[in-house]
Amino acid sequence: MNKIVVNHSKKNPPFSLRTIRNLILGIAFLVIAFGLGYNAGVNATGQNNIIPVSQIAGRSPNKPVSVDFSLFWNVWDRLNRYYVDKTKIDPQKMVYGAISGMVNSLGDPYTVFLAPAQNQEAKDDLGGKLEGVGIQLGMQDKKIVVVAPLKGAPAVKAGIKSGDVIVKVDGKDTADWTLPEAVTKIRGPKGTSVTLTVLHKNTAVPVDIKVVRDTITVSSVDWNTVYANCSSANTCAIVQTNCPTCDEVVYLKLSRFGDQTSDEWNKAVSEINQEMQKDRRQGRIKGLVLDLRDNPGGYLSGSVFIASEFLKDGTVVVQESTTGGKETYNVNRKGALLSIPMVVLINKGTASAAEIVAGALHERGRARLVGETSFGKGSVQEAQDLPGGAGIHITVAKWLLPSGKWINGTGIDPDVKVANDDTKPDEDLQLQKAVETLVK
Numbered sequence: 001m002n003k004i005v006v007n008h009s010k011k012n013p014p015f016s017l018r019t020i021r022n023l024i025l026g027i028a029f030l031v032i033a034f035g036l037g038y039n040a041g042v043n044a045t046g047q048n049n050i051i052p053v054s055q056i057a058g059r060s061p062n063k064p065v066s067v068d069f070s071l072f073w074n075v076w077d078r079l080n081r082y083y084v085d086k087t088k089i090d091p092q093k094m095v096y097g098a099i100s101g102m103v104n105s106l107g108d109p110y111t112v113f114l115a116p117a118q119n120q121e122a123k124d125d126l127g128g129k130l131e132g133v134g135i136q137l138g139m140q141d142k143k144i145v146v147v148a149p150l151k152g153a154p155a156v157k158a159g160i161k162s163g164d165v166i167v168k169v170d171g172k173d174t175a176d177w178t179l180p181e182a183v184t185k186i187r188g189p190k191g192t193s194v195t196l197t198v199l200h201k202n203t204a205v206p207v208d209i210k211v212v213r214d215t216i217t218v219s220s221v222d223w224n225t226v227y228a229n230c231s232s233a234n235t236c237a238i239v240q241t242n243c244p245t246c247d248e249v250v251y252l253k254l255s256r257f258g259d260q261t262s263d264e265w266n267k268a269v270s271e272i273n274q275e276m277q278k279d280r281r282q283g284r285i286k287g288l289v290l291d292l293r294d295n296p297g298g299y300l301s302g303s304v305f306i307a308s309e310f311l312k313d314g315t316v317v318v319q320e321s322t323t324g325g326k327e328t329y330n331v332n333r334k335g336a337l338l339s340i341p342m343v344v345l346i347n348k349g350t351a352s353a354a355e356i357v358a359g360a361l362h363e364r365g366r367a368r369l370v371g372e373t374s375f376g377k378g379s380v381q382e383a384q385d386l387p388g389g390a391g392i393h394i395t396v397a398k399w400l401l402p403s404g405k406w407i408n409g410t411g412i413d414p415d416v417k418v419a420n421d422d423t424k425p426d427e428d429l430q431l432q433k434a435v436e437t438l439v440k
Contacts, residue, residue, distance in 0.1 A: 072098070096390070100178070108395050109139035109179060110381055116389030118180045121187065126258045126298060132187050133194065133211045134218075135160055136296045137179055138351065138375065143167075144174045144182045146198070147375065148294030148349035150218055150255075158211045160198065161422065162294060162349045167206050168197035188213050201422075221264035223252045223272060226289070228435045236436045238428075247439045250276075250288040250340070251431070254306065257298030257353045262305060269309065269336050276340075287341035287438035289431065290361075293371060297352025300329075300380060300399070307360045309335040310342065310367070315402040316360045319380060322397065342367045343434040346414055351375035359401040359412050369414040370434045378408030 076094070083089060096115045103113040114122060134153020138145050146164040149155040166174055169185045177185075186194055192213050199206045227246040230236040239246055250272055254265070276285055290310075297303075300317070307316045308331040319327045344358050344367045355374050361367040380397040400406050418433045 103392065104178060109142070110377075110379055110393065111395045112178055112180050112393050114180055114391040114393070118184055119385070119389060119391035121183065122180075122383070122391070122393075131190055131215050132213050133158075133160075133196075134214075134216045135186070136294070136349070137166075137182055138296070138377070139179055142176070144177060144179070147296050147351060150216060153216050154211050154214050158209050160196065160209060160211070161200060162347070163201040164198040165206075166196055166198055168195075170195050171197075190215050218255065219264055220256045220258050220261045221252075221254055221268045223250065223268045225249070225275070225285075226251045226431070226435060228286075228439055230436070230439050236432065236439055238432055238435060248285045249435050249438055250285060251291065252288060253291040254354070254357075255295055257295075257302035257306070261298070261302055265306065265309075273336055285340075287343065288337065289343050289345060289434045289438070290357075290367070291345045291431070292350045292354040292358055293345050293347040293430070294349035295351070295354035296349070297354055297377070300353060300356070303353040303356035303360075304329050304332055307331070307357050308333045309337050310361055311335065311364055312338055314364060317356045318400040318402065318404065319397050320400055320406075326400075341438055343437050344369050345371050345430055345434050346374045346412065347372040347430070348375055348411075350412075352377045355407060355412055356399060356401075359405075359407065362412070362415075363402045368416070368437060369412065370416045370418060370437060371414050371430045372417065372419055373413050374407070374411040376407055376409050376411035378406050 079094075080089060096113070100113045103111060133155045134150040135155045136147040136150070138147040144166040146155075146160055146162060146166065148162045149160045166182065166186075168174060169182070172185070174182060186196070188194060190213055193210055194213065195208055195210045197206050197208050226249045227239040227241070227243040228236040228249060229239050229243060229246050236247075252268065252272070254261075272288075304316045311331045312335070313331050315328055315330055317329050319329065321327075342361070344361055346354075346358050346369055350358060350371075351374065355377065358367075358369060358374065362369050378398050378400070379395045380399055381393040382396045383391060383393050385391050398406060398408065416433055416437060418430045420429050421427060
């Protein structure tokens with residue numbers, strides 16, 4: 001197995017797509033890219049051709065000693081011979097389906113086969129080509145779960161929330177679906193609609209929600225200044241406008257680890273440092289809130305890059321292979337925000353690469369965590385391109401926090417637990433508590 005590729009030079013780590021790359025991909029299937037659908041290999045002519053087994057390209061007569069493929073080919077021939085609607089017989093789609101079944105037999109929701117359209121969609125997601133409903137999906141207990149809807153996306157406007165379980169898509173049951181299957185069914189071109197049957201948190205009856213797909217522009221990094229009026233002895237009120245007498249906190253939001261993240265991050269950090277150097281800000285900026293809520297992850301190299309902004313040296317993450325061998329990934333560059341006091345915001349949508357950053361900063365004593373227990377995704381996938389444009393994501397290792405803890409299935413607990421009130425969407429109690437933690 002190839003080890004995780006991390007650039008140890010002083011330059012930014014590469015975020016470009018590669019034929020083989022390592023990802024923390026638990027929930028990096030964003031339902032926001034082009035609505036191509038699962039149409040790779042579909043017979044456009046609708047001809048009733050029956051393809052003899054002997055004409056299947058790439059079929060080798062050599063069979064593994066311990067595996068008998070005669071049943072597979074027996075079923076293949078029977079479908080071609082007896083199935084009533086010959087227009088439904090698509091040899092290429094049947095091959096893709098067989099491969100998907102083989103991969104799914106492992107029982108790992110993050111080891112998946114991607115047909116050409118799905119493989120391109122996964123690349124588009126990380127590349128920032130966004131069109132769709134705007135939700136990030138994960139798997140929990142073999143159910144399709146909304147990790148997070150993207151801010152301002154059609155899903156948010158329609159009422160989709162983090163933690164929603166998608167039980168049906170356009171009336172079709174999602175039981176036993178893989179993540180790529182769910183992504184494919186929910187995607188579609190701008191202007192079209194999809195009906196999601198969702199089970200909201202703490203409810204017993206699912207509801208149908210119609211979402212109209214649209215173009216979505218999402219930057220992975222955003223920041224602004226938060227003004228806090230801490231005149232009260234117990235709380236700090238966040239003031240929306242410029243407040244000359246208020247304390248100030250830098251709010252830095254990281255929504256994903258994608259292809260453009262390093263450039264967007266460097267630009268934001270440069271702007272933050274410029275603001276901090278202004279005379280009128282001296283002594284008034286009390287710290288920084290790094291918001292990793294609803295961040296589904298992405299490139300592992302990106303987690304090391306981001307953590308290195310805040311840590312002077314030492315371990316960020318440890319990779320453990322299937323054989324038990326361990327490889328440590330340390331701080332690999334000189335950060336620009338090494339001393340500013342900070343708090344990290346996490347919630348149930350904080351996953352994989354985002355959990356690496358939150359966990360490393362917490363265990364290394366660099367930051368306190370505020371919010372909710374994170375998602376709990378601790379495995380590493382290697383993305384490989386296959387002939388014909390298809391691809392496969394294979395779980396090749398698990399990652400551990402600097403202490404050696406594996407958070408898969410359990411997540412990371414915050415120092416200060418705070419849940420936002422869903423009935424008051426305009427109030428961010430978690431951010432308020434993070435600011436209070438810095439200022440008080």
